[in-house]
Amino acid sequence: MDKMEQDPITSNEAIKRADYAREKGEIVLREHEYDGIQEYDQKLPNWWLFTLWGAIAAFFIYYTLYYTLDLLPSSTQVMDQRVAKIEEQRAQALKALLDNMDDSSLVNDWATDTAVVSAGEGIYTSMCAACHGADLAANGGTTGRALNDGEWHYGAKPMDVFKIINEGTPEGSNGYNGLKMVAWGKSGLSAEQVAQVTAYLISLNPDDFKEYKK
Ligand code: HEC
Known part of the structure; x- marks a missing residue:
């Protein structure tokens, strides 16, 4: 098999290996390489995930309060x-x-x-x-x-x-x-x-x- 078909991250073996490396605090580099560029296989930091999920949650809260339940006045209404x-x-x-x-x-x-x-x-x-x-x-x-x-x-x-x-x-x-x-x-x-x-x-x-x- 050549390199393209065997993307290591899709195989269970590779995932296990990455988890293990992560547990040890090592930086994991995915094996595939295109034009000399490789990717890290890291978990996103929690602070970053927090802003992502926070933004998504804030959208639902905002939309519900302002538009679905009409509990708070929208900026147009305030104006x-x-x-x-x-x-x-x-x-x-x-x-x-x-x-x-x-x-x-x-x-x-x-x-x-x-x-x-x-x-x-x-x-x-x-x-x-x-x-x-x-x-x-x-x-x-x-x-x-x-x-x-x-x-x-x-x-x-x-x-x-x-x-x-x-x-x-x-x-x-x-x-x-x-x-x-x-x-x-x-x-x-x-x-x-x-x-x-x-x-x-x-x-x-x-x-x-x-x-x-x-
Ligand atoms: C952008 C141009 C413009 C500005 C600035 C302007 N006017 Fe006029 N004004 C006109 C025009 C045009 C008419 C004619 C409107 C009509 O016949 O309906 C007019 C008509 C009038 C009339 C009626 C005159 C008549 O013989 O019956 C008065 C009084 C008047 N303006 C006062 C003012 C005052 C006071 C200001 C400032 C606060 C002012 N205008 C600013 C263009 C202007």
Whole structure:
């Protein structure tokens, strides 16, 4: 018989020999050899086997707890809960703000408060000027609607301006030449910040809102 057919580890004799050598703490080298490479015939160390079986067991425990029995929330559920909580907080903040804000207070209180207006200016410069222009002219109307042309497409009341900024282009609207605006109240600004930037715009367009002036 040649070497290939007689793989020593498959014969009982060889297994016994290997066990014996192992008991004596010797390193066993399997007899076969390919391209000058031989294999050790060693037991895997216990620490290594522990990680292997441990990982397999952990998978079953995890899968059962999280998915079969649904005892613990999966990371998706945790994230959904957090998002829901944040949305609820935002909704509450918006409600609290709206309870104390109307057309008149936006014009007479918010837009006349220098701290509010300068906070609004900061927001405008960093988040709005890119599309609406530092001069409110929207780069000649190429990147958004001008905010200094006396026209308020979604309603000319102060609260309408707040609303379009807070909620963005309404669903079903084509926007402005197909360009739509995001709902800032849902993407980056708190309700209070939306009010501040609204106050800033009102302060720069006093003629548009003079009927609300006390
Ligand atoms: C990515 C570009 C972009 C940015 C940034 C942007 N807008 Fe707009 N905005 C638009 C477009 C486009 C419209 C027109 C939407 C429509 O008609 O539905 C618009 C419309 C508006 C309107 C309505 C104007 C009108 O004449 O009726 C207001 C008010 C407004 N934006 C305020 C803001 C404020 C405040 C910010 C910053 C928080 C802001 N926008 C940031 C693109 C932008």
